[in-house]
Amino acid sequence: MNEHDSEKLGGLLEAEGYRATAMVEQADVILLNTCCIRAKADQKALSLLGRLKLLKTKRPELIIGLCGCLAQSQGAEILKRAPYTDLVLGTHNLHRLPQLLKQVLARKKPKLELVEYSAPLTAKPLPVSRNNPYSAWVTIMEGCDNYCAYCVVPYVRGRERSRPMRDILTEVRQLADGGVKEITLLGQNVNSYGKALDNEFGFPKLLEQLNQISGIARIRFVTSHPKDLSASLIKRMAELPKVCEHLHLPLQSGSDKVLAAMNRAYTQAEYLEKIQLLKEQIPRISLTTDIIVGFPGETEQDFEQTLTILKTVQFDNLFSFIYSDRPHTAASEFKAKIPRTVSRQRFQRLLKLQQEIAASRRKLMLGQPEEVLVEGPSKTDAAKLTGRTRGNKLIHFTGSSDLIGELIQLRIIAAGKNSFQGEVIS
Numbered sequence: 437m438n439e440h441d442s443e444k445l446g447g448l449l450e451a452e453g454y455r456a457t458a459m460v461e462q463a464d465v466i467l468l469n470t471c472c473i474r475a476k477a478d479q480k481a482l483s484l485l486g487r488l489k490l491l492k493t494k495r496p497e498l499i500i501g502l503c504g505c506l507a508q509s510q511g512a513e514i515l516k517r518a519p520y521t522d523l524v525l526g527t528h529n530l531h532r533l534p535q536l537l538k539q540v541l542a543r544k545k546p547k548l549e550l551v552e553y554s555a556p557l558t559a560k561p562l563p564v565s566r567n568n569p570y571s572a573w574v575t576i577m578e579g580c581d582n583y584c585a586y587c588v589v590p591y592v593r594g595r596e597r598s599r600p601m602r603d604i605l606t607e608v609r610q611l612a613d614g615g616v617k618e619i620t621l622l623g624q625n626v627n628s629y630g631k632a633l634d635n636e637f638g639f640p641k642l643l644e645q646l647n648q649i650s651g652i653a654r655i656r657f658v659t660s661h662p663k664d665l666s667a668s669l670i671k672r673m674a675e676l677p678k679v680c681e682h683l684h685l686p687l688q689s690g691s692d693k694v695l696a697a698m699n700r701a702y703t704q705a706e707y708l709e710k711i712q713l714l715k716e717q718i719p720r721i722s723l724t725t726d727i728i729v730g731f732p733g734e735t736e737q738d739f740e741q742t743l744t745i746l747k748t749v750q751f752d753n754l755f756s757f758i759y760s761d762r763p764h765t766a767a768s769e770f771k772a773k774i775p776r777t778v779s780r781q782r783f784q785r786l787l788k789l790q791q792e793i794a795a796s797r798r799k800l801m802l803g804q805p806e807e808v809l810v811e812g813p814s815k816t817d818a819a820k821l822t823g824r825t826r827g828n829k830l831i832h833f834t835g836s837s838d839l840i841g842e843l844i845q846l847r848i849i850a851a852g853k854n855s856f857q858g859e860v861i862s
């Protein structure tokens with residue numbers, strides 16, 4: 437979602453006549469769009485903001501802006517530490533960027549522009565600066581009411597709001613008319629789409645409607661909460677041909693005790709039941725997950741239960757994080773913090789196991805035919821093209837540039853660590 441927000445900030449700047457530059461020293465405006473999901477993300481943003489001070493000293497006319505979740509959560513304090521920042525823009529009012537820039541240029545100095553409440557999602561999509569013309573993100577809902585004990589998102593993205601279905605369908609039809617073939621629906625908890633809307637249907641209905649839009653060949657979505665992944669949604673995923681066989685389903689921990697302390701509202705058995713249903717109904721499904729290591733109170737036995745689930749489910753990939761305290765969250769007050777050295781050791785063990793699982797999963801794909809949406813030249817080898825499978829795997833292959841933007845059939849001939857090599861079948 438942050439990356440999509442960056443596309444919107446880029447689109448708003450382009451609409452004002454600005455152009456992107458790869459040379460940061462030449463920029464007239466530098467916006468840092470920040471994440472604050474972990475302490476490390478905060479530190480990276482603040483360190484970059486610190487380094488930009490030198491540029492600002494050399495060129496006082498340079499405009500520096502801080503946007504996104506860190507801006508929303510700690511904007512006022514950051515302004516005290518980095519008073520050379522020209523504007524601070526929260527997560528609820530990206531659309532205000534052009535006006536704020538004009539005020540900064542007129543030196544009226546709007547240092548801070550945060551909206552403290554959950555503003556409704558605007559019907560009119562903001563302009564978007566997109567690198568990939570065939571694949572697009574579409575926000576369908578924003579915010580979260582779940583209040584997982586470790587998570588700062590409800591405090592920076594606000595309460596859950598869904599966009600009206602008709603607005604989403606209009607946007608996707610326009611994207612299809614513009615040549616987009618793959619959409620990824622975005623929301624902090626897409627499975628609860630539509631809950632707060634009157635006279636609307638939920639997420640399975642939205643998928644059904646999107647599946648009918650001609651020109652769109654693939655539908656993906658992130659992120660799903662296991663508690664809201666219903667049997668009827670799994671059934672629709674299996675039935676709708678455009679919904680890709682890939683699901684990111686954050687587990688976070690394999691221990692019921694830790695899951696309860698995290699306020700995740702499911703047990704390890706309930707999670708595994710849903711995985712079983714997914715595998716039965718969508719045999720080619722590629723599963724990925726998130727794991728937090730070292731949550732307060734996590735014992736060795738708790739951690740081993742997480743490892744056991746990894747072995748049982750066989751995820752294709754996982755995104756793992758060492759727990760860090762986040763402002764406002766319940767877990768930041770929990771006393772039984774895990775020593776950093778213990779968390780690091782567990783993190784390494786988790787990674788090692790997942791590397792073994794991923795390697796064996798990759799071997800299973802060798803020789804298999806795959807549908808690939810060709811994105812463009814490979815970033816690692818300009819003589820090759822790159823595309824993604826329906827299971828969201830990156831494949832490099834030799835082919836004519838006429839194939840860019842097309843859906844083609846490839847056979848996987850080699851597996852690397854992060855990508856595959858393929859050959860064109862048709």
Ligand code: SF4
Nearest residue numbers: 580582583584587589
């Ligand atoms: S459901 Fe996701 S976004 Fe919402 S509080 Fe939990 S982890 Fe954060």
